[in-house]
Amino acid sequence: MTIEHFDVVVVGAGISGIGAGRHLQTRCPERTYVILEGRTHIGGTWDLFRYPGVRSDSDMYTLGYSFKPWTGAKSIADGPSILDYLHETATENGIDEHIRFGHHVNAASWDSATARWTVEAAHEGKRVRITCHFLFMCSGYYDYAKGYTPDFKGTGRFKGKIVHPQCWPQDLDYAGKRVVVIGSGATAVTLVPELAKTAGQVIMLQRSPTYVISRPAEDRFANGLRRWLPPMLAYGIVRWRNVLLQMWIFNLARARPERVKKKLLDLVRGHLGPNYDVATHFTPRYNPWEQRLCLVPDADLFEAIRAGSAGVVTDRIDTFTEKGILLESGKAIEADIIVTATGLNLQFLSGLDTTVDGRKVDFSTTLGYKGMMFSGVPNLASSFGYTNASWTLKADLTCEYVCRLLNHMRATGTAMATPILDDPEVTPEQWVDFSSGYFQRSLHEFPKQGSKLPWKLHQNYARDILLLRYGAVDDGVMAFSKTGIPEEHRA
């Protein structure tokens, strides 16, 4: 069997993988690359999630790519429009010609003697092997096979339908039905107002509240600016305004949580009126931006609550019953459909079985370098976006850095780039400092970040520009060599 070889193998054709294709072909035109995608379509998240009303929860001027202006009227855009944008990016740049669909990558083994990865993928029931110099994981951050559902008691007794938003049945008829949406995150607050348009009754059942903030779906400043300025210039201005605004709010929330909390809750009171129990249903136990803030466009969730077509119940589930849900307070909610908007199962590098020179890599014992490479693991990067801002901001910068690294290796005639941790002052810290349940459930499987640069994750676009776009590639921590990593530095 002949084994194909590429300079770079990209895994995944979502926002990150398509972006990687574009950056590779413009910044490293002499490098060959292939994108291996496990599914049959591009788009990743934006193709997988098909629940009613699916939309972005950050603005498209920062969720869009740096190189392709978002020109849609809506700043908080629906899933199909985002998917169209990704298709357009892939086709107009010829990236689609580099994608191999139906290739689910399971394993990758690095051999220092040849300075190559051998990547193994399952394709139509067969095992396919491809070798490459550099492996770029753009496989997202959660398990595609199944969403997260807590172990609720009595689910087998429920006579209605139980649905997880990650695999929404396209023929699900909820018109006139009583629907309970379990959850209080981005998916729940998206689903509730959308379902409420036709369902008989919609209840958002949450164990504890989340901060919810309304923003206009359409950005009038951005739409106005586009009429006067060339699209790329208008896009750049709005993008930077949004980046700075987001950074300011995040930093303010961390520095003065009480002040931001009061402001957020006042805004909710303004939407729901003085008689609504904001203390119970919209006042979280944590401070703003200790978890992701939930964005709702044009106050649609609050409008649905005010109109009486949706309601919020804050309580704990005791058990599912034949007719619905019995709560710990003793109250019962009847339902025809129960939606478990209870989240994702986080998964690091898609569970890739990785070996370096025959030794299995346990990524949880490695330290992330610049948030994208891992101590002791050569020629492998992964795209992991921001948790406090749009994913694509970091994904774009990650691609830029990977291209700079590849160009540096070409210029210096080196075959291996390995982040080496040999600073005794660096102490490990959690990969992400968010208290959200879905992070906390899985963080032990993730690499750690370090207490100082370049192992420290900034979660700050401006600082990352300095580090990734302009920082030295040969920084004394990244070891470049022709072949072979010293035994003591292997992951």
Ligand SMILES: Cc1cc2nc3c(=O)[nH]c(=O)nc-3n(C[C@H](O)[C@H](O)[C@H](O)COP(=O)(O)OP(=O)(O)OC[C@H]3O[C@@H](n4cnc5c(N)ncnc54)[C@H](O)[C@@H]3O)c2cc1C
């Ligand atoms: C419902 C929802 C809404 C979101 N809204 C926002 C938002 O508004 N703003 C924001 O910043 N973020 C948002 N996110 C986070 C979102 O996932 C990222 O913004 C972004 O889409 C991630 O892109 P990605 O390409 O890195 O990963 P993904 O979109 O997850 O794509 C990964 C791709 O890799 C493929 N893949 C995975 N493993 C393998 C493998 N082993 N072999 C081959 N292929 C593989 C997958 O099939 C998929 O196509 C949202 C997430 C969800 C679930």
